[in-house]
Amino acid sequence: MKILKSLLVASASFLLFACNQHHEKLPILGERQTMERMVNGKLEVDTFYQTIPAFSFMNQDSAIINNDSLKNSIYIADFFFTSCPSICPIMSKNMLSVYQKYKGNNEVRFLSHSIDPKHDSIPVLKKYANKLGVTGTQWSFLLGSRDSIYNIARNGYMNYAQENEKIPGGVEHSGYFILVDKDKRIRGAYDGTNKEQVENLKTDIDILLNEYKSAKK
């Protein structure tokens, strides 16, 4: 009887442990809609998650970056401008530490959207990338029209960016890093000025990459 009991406990804890290991997944953030449909006479419910709307911007190498170019990558998005005196340098420094961890892994990409397209021309963005020590195509610094960038910040990434003459730099924006999966769904948001949260982002990137790895198996 005693043996049976301990066996039961052991197998239960093993199951629990196994469950934990295989089902570590990131939540899917944003709005969701459900749609009911009939399949072979049975009612099924489909869930539609909020995704990043289609976009097309130019990066520091004058290459077009759109939904298609990120098909096989997860990516981290943020909003910045090169002459920003407030939170941007800290954000760039923290993003740089994430970039350095995944440098060379094309499954992880970075999109930094400039919210000051008047000043941040392609050569300005290129110089900024170079001086930051960013090479290659993994990290794109994006130029788009002001409205399209502000729009995707608000409606796509649940971020905000707007002009405000009262603050240094003339544009205010939130400092979030947004983690987006291969299906363009938002899987995490992290304060880009906070070292601890940036560490959480790194952990979550690993978890997300693992989701794809175990799905492949």
Place this chain on the structure above:
Amino acid sequence: MRKYVLLSIGLTVLVAIFFSACSEESIKYQRYYSDGLNLYKTHCGNCHMEDGSGLGKLIPPLTDTIYLKENRDKLACIIVYGLSDSIVINGIGYKEKMPAEKHLAAVDLAKLLTYVTNAFGNNQGLYDISEVEKNLRNCK
């Protein structure tokens, strides 16, 4: 015997005077340094980073002790009026503009500079308010 006692009392008094003067100076230094740390976080840390490491080749680090020593009399001016000339720090050229921080009082500049010239591996002692005031009169 009496001579030795008197001598040792005299010596003790001298040593005591020396140390009390020294600790007054060092108390002032400690106060400037810790106030300077808070001012640094508010006014400088966003760009030069909390550890003074700067950002790539965009924002210079504050670890170039030789630069800080050679340009000691210009540091207050650089903070107050910003910088648009290029400078060389640790052998690397930096060309980006540094914004001006015109609103800082002389005493805050003294505290800030005491912090900067003694943190991040620097060790250059108290930067007094009189030194700041003198240097500010000579800004170009």
